[in-house]
Amino acid sequence: MAGVRLQDVADVAGVSMKTVSNVVRNYPHVSAKTRERVQRAIDELGYRPNAMGRRLATGKTGLLALAFANVAIPYFAELARVVSRVAEEFGYRVLLEETDATLEGERALMAGSEAGLVDGVIFQPSVMRSTEIARHRTDLPLVLIGETAAPLTVDRVMIDNVAAARDVTDLLIRAGRRRIGFVGHERPRLSETSRQRILGYQEALEAARITPDPALLFSSAEISAGGSVDAVGAAIDAGVRFDALVCRDDLAAIGALRALHERGVAVPDEVAVTGWDDISFSAVTFPSLTTVAPDLEALARRALELLVERVDGYGGAGRHEIVPYTVVVRESTP
Amino acid sequence: MAGVRLQDVADVAGVSMKTVSNVVRNYPHVSAKTRERVQRAIDELGYRPNAMGRRLATGKTGLLALAFANVAIPYFAELARVVSRVAEEFGYRVLLEETDATLEGERALMAGSEAGLVDGVIFQPSVMRSTEIARHRTDLPLVLIGETAAPLTVDRVMIDNVAAARDVTDLLIRAGRRRIGFVGHERPRLSETSRQRILGYQEALEAARITPDPALLFSSAEISAGGSVDAVGAAIDAGVRFDALVCRDDLAAIGALRALHERGVAVPDEVAVTGWDDISFSAVTFPSLTTVAPDLEALARRALELLVERVDGYGGAGRHEIVPYTVVVRESTP
DNA sequence: ATGAAAGCGCTAACAC
DNA sequence: GTGTTAGCGCTTTCAT
Numbered sequence: 011m012a013g014v015r016l017q018d019v020a021d022v023a024g025v026s027m028k029t030v031s032n033v034v035r036n037y038p039h040v041s042a043k044t045r046e047r048v049q050r051a052i053d054e055l056g057y058r059p060n061a062m063g064r065r066l067a068t069g070k071t072g073l074l075a076l077a078f079a080n081v082a083i084p085y086f087a088e089l090a091r092v093v094s095r096v097a098e099e100f101g102y103r104v105l106l107e108e109t110d111a112t113l114e115g116e117r118a119l120m121a122g123s124e125a126g127l128v129d130g131v132i133f134q135p136s137v138m139r140s141t142e143i144a145r146h147r148t149d150l151p152l153v154l155i156g157e158t159a160a161p162l163t164v165d166r167v168m169i170d171n172v173a174a175a176r177d178v179t180d181l182l183i184r185a186g187r188r189r190i191g192f193v194g195h196e197r198p199r200l201s202e203t204s205r206q207r208i209l210g211y212q213e214a215l216e217a218a219r220i221t222p223d224p225a226l227l228f229s230s231a232e233i234s235a236g237g238s239v240d241a242v243g244a245a246i247d248a249g250v251r252f253d254a255l256v257c258r259d260d261l262a263a264i265g266a267l268r269a270l271h272e273r274g275v276a277v278p279d280e281v282a283v284t285g286w287d288d289i290s291f292s293a294v295t296f297p298s299l300t301t302v303a304p305d306l307e308a309l310a311r312r313a314l315e316l317l318v319e320r321v322d323g324y325g326g327a328g329r330h331e332i333v334p335y336t337v338v339v340r341e342s343t344p
Numbered sequence: 345m346a347g348v349r350l351q352d353v354a355d356v357a358g359v360s361m362k363t364v365s366n367v368v369r370n371y372p373h374v375s376a377k378t379r380e381r382v383q384r385a386i387d388e389l390g391y392r393p394n395a396m397g398r399r400l401a402t403g404k405t406g407l408l409a410l411a412f413a414n415v416a417i418p419y420f421a422e423l424a425r426v427v428s429r430v431a432e433e434f435g436y437r438v439l440l441e442e443t444d445a446t447l448e449g450e451r452a453l454m455a456g457s458e459a460g461l462v463d464g465v466i467f468q469p470s471v472m473r474s475t476e477i478a479r480h481r482t483d484l485p486l487v488l489i490g491e492t493a494a495p496l497t498v499d500r501v502m503i504d505n506v507a508a509a510r511d512v513t514d515l516l517i518r519a520g521r522r523r524i525g526f527v528g529h530e531r532p533r534l535s536e537t538s539r540q541r542i543l544g545y546q547e548a549l550e551a552a553r554i555t556p557d558p559a560l561l562f563s564s565a566e567i568s569a570g571g572s573v574d575a576v577g578a579a580i581d582a583g584v585r586f587d588a589l590v591c592r593d594d595l596a597a598i599g600a601l602r603a604l605h606e607r608g609v610a611v612p613d614e615v616a617v618t619g620w621d622d623i624s625f626s627a628v629t630f631p632s633l634t635t636v637a638p639d640l641e642a643l644a645r646r647a648l649e650l651l652v653e654r655v656d657g658y659g660g661a662g663r664h665e666i667v668p669y670t671v672v673v674r675e676s677t678p
Numbered sequence: 679a680t681g682a683a684a685g686c687g688c689t690a691a692c693a694c
Numbered sequence: 695g696t697g698t699t700a701g702c703g704c705t706t707t708c709a710t
Contacts, residue, residue, distance in 0.1 A: 015703060016704065017703085025681085029680060032680085039680090040679070058458060060460040060704070062405065062702080063400060063705085064705075066396045067685085067704040068704080068705065068706095069686075080425060081421050081424045081428070082425040084416075084418060087415050087421035090421075091416040091442065095442075105439055106438050106439075108425065108429075124393055125393065125394050126397070127396075234624070265628055271630040272630070290416065291625060296602045296605040296606070349688090361697090361698095362696065362697060363697075365690095366695090369689090374695070374696085375695060378696080394687050400688070401687080401688045401689040401702055402688085403702070
């Protein structure tokens with residue numbers, strides 16, 4: 011039954027709207043028999059509260075926007091799943107917003123044509139600069155996730171990318187590899203994510219007294235497996251020698267695996283490979299991928315907690331938090 | 345600036361709310377100079393219309409729910425991306441609803457605790473029966489996608505699964521394969537999707553005078569690559585012989601590829617493999633996958649069109665529509 | 679414990 | 695072309 015209103019229930023039950031509202035929202039001070047009578051009327055009429063009416067009256071929508079480049083990228087899809095599950099625990103539903111990793115997309119998101127649609131935004135920027143983010147929408151609670159340069163005024167949750175990159179590079183060094191490449195960073199302009207990962211990679215090399223070789227940096231035209239098939243393939247064909255590859259993400263690693271396969275290079279015996287994100291595929295590639303596994307559950311939960319505090323009125327400075335990661339060792343490293 | 349209302353703009357511009365409303369909504373009959381004056385007030389105050397107020401007044405929310413099992417499954421993620429893009433064209437935003445492929449999840453979706461949150465639902469059921477779907481929420485516009493058994497009262501868009509399964513099986517037969525298995529259907533109970541694909545597979549075999557062999561049906565514990573690694577691996581280890589595998593989806597195909605690799609079986613020379621969905625990974629596996637590619641753009645667009653018609657009041661019988669697919673031939677078949 | 683009435687911010691008839 | 699006046703369905707003081 012559509013169009014059943016609070017007033018209709020009140021009429022049938024012979025009480026006021028207020029009382030029905032109290033019953034619907036489980037307000038404690040309602041006598042048992044009134045509650046029962048009202049409940050019967052609700053069931054009889056098939057009443058369901060109207061979301062918009064409630065939201066207009068309370069000013070809260072129970073909706074939050076989850077914004078990032080593109081759900082079809084497996085890492086984002088898996089992130090969306092975790093955020094959506096955690097959000098449900100917090101009583102929120104998730105509106106999907108894709109920015110296509112373009113400046114226009116990200117600006118449109120931050121500008122937000124309508125007010126009051128969502129209570130807050132969880133956003134992983136791809137290209138926007140810290141200063142530009144800081145200028146926008148101070149009225150809308152916002153939590154950033156990922157490795158973007160975050161303004162001091164905004165909350166942000168991430169893993170320690172530099173440390174994780176150091177860890178996987180170190181794993182390769184301890185296995186005796188010396189010519190270790192890095193695969194999959196963007197060109198022409200590095201994202202902050204890639205910058206941090208390359209930094210950790212370089213730190214690990216230098217700590218082991220290995221001189222980083224710029225010829226072992228294989229950039230990709232886009233964040234995709236295809237881009238890294240081309241990059242790694244071209245390098246091999248050009249005669250570049252390496253015995254390990256630290257990949258920016260699992261997509262790049264999967265592409266690298268394919269390029270190596272095509273040319274009959276054995277993984278991990280001749281070339282070891284590591285990925286990043288621990289997307290579900292990384293367990294079933296051949297060989298399966300050693301990869302950095304961010305604690306997505308912790309990431310999502312912390313982001314939600316910070317966001318809810320902002321929605322509830324917290325107005326302090328930006329909190330920048332780190333959540334854990336692990337390195338999952340599989341077949342692609344010795 | 346939060347909390348700027350239509351009335352505030354009207355006061356500053358020295359006009360009525362109605363006029364401001366007309367300007368905001370680009371109502372044509374407003375004099376140029378009035379429009380300009382109002383616009384200046386809007387800019388000055390940083391006014392943005394409040395979504396909830398507008399929605400309450402119009403009864404439309406501009407939101408639609410996209411519901412399916414799990415966004416972390418690549419096919420659904422890619423579907424979400426296309427639906428979200430097409431929805432934007434139609435002036436809608438997308439609320440993500442995951443059912444986890446459970447009956448409770450699907451029932452919760454159909455029951456919908458609140459009215460008025462979304463204008464309609466696009467839903468790919470996993471387990472719910474046609475009759476049960478038909479009983480629910482006649483007030484909320486609903487379009488089903490995928491191969492579920494759809495009630496006659498509800499709109500549905502899908503590709504012709506039987507024909508597509510026939511096509512890929514036929515491709516294998518024409519390449520000279522005779523012992524062709526099917527991989528990845530659920531156990532214990534087959535989904536409608538799997539049922540239709542197995543049907544097409546069987547039809548193609550029979551048309552070629554090959555007797556379908558029940559020993560070549562390799563079911564999987566769940567929709568995942570891991571399930572099919574186990575199923576195909578166990579079959580090989582048990583000595584089952586086959587020279588081709590039609591897989592229920594790309595995930596199953598990727599799992600099959602891994603199981604074959606592990607045991608040193610050459611693809612496609614010894615065993616050919618086909619997938620289904622054409623997820624982006626299928627182009628970069630090794631070997632890359634021959635797969636059924638549903639026209640997602642057409643699927644999403646048609647679903648949106650049907651939904652919008654329902655939202656606009658169409659109340660006729662359910663329309664069941666078919667959209668095209670292609671078979672993308674890659675390296676995993678001869 | 680329950681009721682009456684005043685909004686929440688906007689749109690839509692209907693006047694002028 | 696522009697203003698006035700009711701609502702949309704709900705929550706929320708403030709009474710009782």
